[in-house]
Amino acid sequence: MGMLDHAWLGVLAVFQGPAAFSLFSLPISFTLLLVFAGFVLGIVVGATPGLAGPMAMAISLPVLISIFGYSSDALLPVMGFLIGVMKGATIGGAVPAILFNTPGTPDAFMTTLDGHPMARAGKAGKALRVAHFSSVTGDTFSDIVLVLCAPFLALLVEAYLDLPEKTALLILSLSFIAAVVGGSPGKGLISTGLGLLAVYVGSGEDFYPRLSMGTETLSRGFSVTTAVLGVLILGAVFEGMQETFHDHRRQPGATTHALTGDQVLRFADIRRLLPYIGQSAVIGTLIGALPGIGSTLAATLGYTLGRTRHQKHQPAGAPGFGDGVPEGVAATEAANSAVSGANLIPVLSLGIPGNAAAVFLILAADSIGGFTPGPSVFRVPSEGINPELVVAFGLFTAMFLANALNWTLGGLFMRSMGVMTRAPKHILLPIVLLLTLTAIYVQEPRMEAILFALAFGFLGYFMRKAGISPLPFVIAFILGGTLEQTARQAFAATGGDPFFLFASPIAAFFMLAAVAVIVFTARKPVT
Amino acid sequence: MRTGLKAAIAALGLFAMTTAASASEWTPPGPVKLMIAFAAGGGADTQARLIAEELEARTGWSFIPEEATGKGGLTMLASLKDQPADGTVIGMAVTEALGYNMRSADMGLTPSDFTGLTTTAGFQMGIVARADKGWTTFSDAVAAAKSDGALRFGVMSPKLDDIAYLLGRAQGIDLNIVSLKGGKEVLDAIVAGDVDLGFVAGIQSKGVAAGDLVNLASGLSAPLAQTPEAPTLADLGVTPFNADGYFVFVAPAGVPQDARDALARAIAEIVNDETTKAGGLVKKAFGGATTIMGAELDALMAADYESAAALMEAASQ
Numbered sequence: 001m002g003m004l005d006h007a008w009l010g011v012l013a014v015f016q017g018p019a020a021f022s023l024f025s026l027p028i029s030f031t032l033l034l035v036f037a038g039f040v041l042g043i044v045v046g047a048t049p050g051l052a053g054p055m056a057m058a059i060s061l062p063v064l065i066s067i068f069g070y071s072s073d074a075l076l077p078v079m080g081f082l083i084g085v086m087k088g089a090t091i092g093g094a095v096p097a098i099l100f101n102t103p104g105t106p107d108a109f110m111t112t113l114d115g116h117p118m119a120r121a122g123k124a125g126k127a128l129r130v131a132h133f134s135s136v137t138g139d140t141f142s143d144i145v146l147v148l149c150a151p152f153l154a155l156l157v158e159a160y161l162d163l164p165e166k167t168a169l170l171i172l173s174l175s176f177i178a179a180v181v182g183g184s185p186g187k188g189l190i191s192t193g194l195g196l197l198a199v200y201v202g203s204g205e206d207f208y209p210r211l212s213m214g215t216e217t218l219s220r221g222f223s224v225t226t227a228v229l230g231v232l233i234l235g236a237v238f239e240g241m242q243e244t245f246h247d248h249r250r251q252p253g254a255t256t257h258a259l260t261g262d263q264v265l266r267f268a269d270i271r272r273l274l275p276y277i278g279q280s281a282v283i284g285t286l287i288g289a290l291p292g293i294g295s296t297l298a299a300t301l302g303y304t305l306g307r308t309r310h311q312k313h314q315p316a317g318a319p320g321f322g323d324g325v326p327e328g329v330a331a332t333e334a335a336n337s338a339v340s341g342a343n344l345i346p347v348l349s350l351g352i353p354g355n356a357a358a359v360f361l362i363l364a365a366d367s368i369g370g371f372t373p374g375p376s377v378f379r380v381p382s383e384g385i386n387p388e389l390v391v392a393f394g395l396f397t398a399m400f401l402a403n404a405l406n407w408t409l410g411g412l413f414m415r416s417m418g419v420m421t422r423a424p425k426h427i428l429l430p431i432v433l434l435l436t437l438t439a440i441y442v443q444e445p446r447m448e449a450i451l452f453a454l455a456f457g458f459l460g461y462f463m464r465k466a467g468i469s470p471l472p473f474v475i476a477f478i479l480g481g482t483l484e485q486t487a488r489q490a491f492a493a494t495g496g497d498p499f500f501l502f503a504s505p506i507a508a509f510f511m512l513a514a515v516a517v518i519v520f521t522a523r524k525p526v527t
Numbered sequence: 528m529r530t531g532l533k534a535a536i537a538a539l540g541l542f543a544m545t546t547a548a549s550a551s552e553w554t555p556p557g558p559v560k561l562m563i564a565f566a567a568g569g570g571a572d573t574q575a576r577l578i579a580e581e582l583e584a585r586t587g588w589s590f591i592p593e594e595a596t597g598k599g600g601l602t603m604l605a606s607l608k609d610q611p612a613d614g615t616v617i618g619m620a621v622t623e624a625l626g627y628n629m630r631s632a633d634m635g636l637t638p639s640d641f642t643g644l645t646t647t648a649g650f651q652m653g654i655v656a657r658a659d660k661g662w663t664t665f666s667d668a669v670a671a672a673k674s675d676g677a678l679r680f681g682v683m684s685p686k687l688d689d690i691a692y693l694l695g696r697a698q699g700i701d702l703n704i705v706s707l708k709g710g711k712e713v714l715d716a717i718v719a720g721d722v723d724l725g726f727v728a729g730i731q732s733k734g735v736a737a738g739d740l741v742n743l744a745s746g747l748s749a750p751l752a753q754t755p756e757a758p759t760l761a762d763l764g765v766t767p768f769n770a771d772g773y774f775v776f777v778a779p780a781g782v783p784q785d786a787r788d789a790l791a792r793a794i795a796e797i798v799n800d801e802t803t804k805a806g807g808l809v810k811k812a813f814g815g816a817t818t819i820m821g822a823e824l825d826a827l828m829a830a831d832y833e834s835a836a837a838l839m840e841a842a843s844q
Binding site: 069071158162202205208209219220368375381382383384445488489492496 | 572602634715718
């Protein structure tokens with residue numbers, strides 16, 4: 001069976017999987033239903049300031065696993081839901097940014113610059129339509145690139161990278177993430193180091209538990225759920241609570257602006273916007289394919305390059321970026337949405353997550369089992385089928401399904417989400433806190449898990465306060481085990497060569513690049 | 528007075544009936560926690576969960592499967608040891624965890640801390656390589672190592688690590704022994720070319736049948752069911768050690784005899800029945816169930832623990 005047969009099986013697995021119910025005697029599979037449910041939840045969460053897609057993914061994952069169990073049938077419905085959330089949240093974030101000048105997600109900040117002036121000028125409807133169209137176009141483009149590139153890259157890795165090179169590649173990824181996420185490479189390295197320290201407690205190959213300080217409690221180590229949900233979600237909740245406490249006296253009432261004039265997105269508009277969307281989609285996809293660089297940078301770059309282009313093509317005196325031009329909204333939204341598909345290229349082909357959403361997809365695959373993101377996913381056996389490849393194509397199908405929902409229903413849902421801005425944070429945050437703790441306990445029913453998660457939550461809070469991004473921590477925690485194993489295996493396989501990381505040109509190049517990326521980003525920019 | 532007597536007799540009769548019933552038909556006093564020492568989604572984890580599912584369907588008892596992975600099964604065993612010994616907590620591991628791993632960890636655990644319930648299946652441990660390497664027998668691999676230098680040999684546990692070392696020594700070849708997590712990873716590494724050959728415990732059967740893989744040797748004391756002509760470890764000069772091993776269900780020490788019997792019997796019935804999902808899986812991957820229980824299992828566990836010391840001694844020389 002070739003690659004295409006697997007692709008077809010993947011499509012069938014999504015549509016003909018276990019049926020949830022029948023609609024006009026047409027069986028609707030659980031996967032379809034869950035992609036849709038995730039998509040709706042994603043839009044709602046994205047449109048709510050203070051909540052974000054990863055939060056919804058984190059909380060729903062253990063709940064979904066407890067419903068669908070650990071069989072391989074559970075993979076597509078559960079991951080389909082997460083993909084739905086991821087896709088929905090990308091378009092939802094623009095809503096409060098445009099309507100109320102409050103970005104729903106951090107990367108929607110640039111959308112406020114032109115989106116909100118448009119809303120003030122009575123063009124809120126049009127701004128939302130522009131945001132929707134650009135966002136979905138960027139996303140779809142990115143997904144196509146993912147489907148074309150991931151298998152190719154995976155096969156390349158399989159063919160050329162041996163154990164020492166794989167080890168060096170992991171080190172390069174960690175150093176790259178440390179260097180580019182957050183303010184400074186120093187803070188990134190602290191975050192990465194803390195993540196590695198945490199994952200190495202209680203783990204390792206020896207039967208004697210490592211770094212447990214002689215206690216039974218630490219000897220089992222920290223589970224991924226407690227560490228990731230603690231640092232990423234609880235940390236954000238604690239920070240949000242503190243901000244709410246500070247802000248609640250001076251919260252301005254949200255004002256709405258009446259709509260005036262034409263709100264429809266005309267074909268002429270689309271033609272005018274397409275160059276901006278295209279340019280940003282390419283930027284977003286390129287940035288997304290590199291692990292660790294988030295959609296915020298993509299949005300900033302897309303916006304800046306869009307502005308340059310706009311200045312070149314507009315007559316002097318015409319309204320520019322920042323005055324409420326649709327091009328500004330289009331350039332931002334296309335760029336930040338194009339990140340999400342390409343972000344899965346390193347996940348699926350190398351097993352290296354690049355952002356928080358990808359972390360939860362890896363977590364889902366890890367907890368359910370039967371699907372290990374990495375090069376082996378794309379191996380085509382000479383006889384029989386590779387079930388992991390079928391799952392991979394099932395995931396691609398789920399992504400395109402979510403895109404189809406985005407194209408058809410997304411705009412409609414999105415325009416009705418303005419009300420979410422009024423969701424009171426002081427009620428939302430405790431709910432998220434409770435749900436997260438419940439989710440952790442469901443996954444790991446012992447009291448220590450809750451205590452660990454709270455401790456990681458405080459760690460995440462203080463890291464945020466010190467301006468240290470928690471993302472390198474989380475990615476280091478996820479990759480730490482793999483890094484150690486691969487390094488041990490490479491060392492053993494080379495017959496105990498202590499310089500195995502420098503013995504081959506490719507590995508040596510990766511190691512050099514790992515150092516270079518830190519050195520170059522640490523240098524102060526010349527001003 | 529008379530009514531009182533009648534009532535007393537009736538109560539006595541009822542009491543006698545219930546005790547009689549409980550003597551023949553043990554049922555767990557609550558839901559049974561099943562601690563699984565294997566990573567979620569792997570073959571062993573699936574086997575454990577399918578057995579639990581079928582047990583629920585057949586007996587009406589309820590099971591709560593829980594992952595307790597790490598340290599070659601010792602994480603699970605260490606936490607199982609302190610659980611109530613009334614049949615409400617059981618665990619699934621491999622016999623190697625109670626033998627070599629327990630001995631080598633030296634953390635105060637011995638097989639006598641546990642009650643063996645039953646094994647479910649024996650490994651079909653083969654030394655496997657990719658067919659396109661051109662090796663058809665183990666001696667081809669030995670020849671390749673002698674002409675081209677060290678071979679990479681994948682193993683999935685410290686015991687197999689020692690055995691592979693002894694094998695290399697007996698054959699006079701250099702083996703770079705690479706530890707991987709579980710049989711699936713060893714198989715993946717063989718297919719990807721990260722290692723040249725390695726120990727795989729049964730999941731190679733499909734690839735061998737398809738002609739993609741070859742069983743170069745048996746890691747067992749007996750020949751492999753699928754490739755009976757392949758030499759055993761003893762034929763290759765590794766004596767008296769072998770990689771014989773089984774999946775085993777255990778409970779904490781001191782579980783009442785009726786609970787031990789009832790649980791062991793119920794599990795064995797399921798894996799021996801090839802029409803159940805669990806039985807079908809065992810048949811497919813391991814060629815059928817092997818259910819060792821009672822005194823025979825006690826002897827097996829004790830012997831594994833004892834022989835582990837000899838293996839460590841031999842490999843440290």
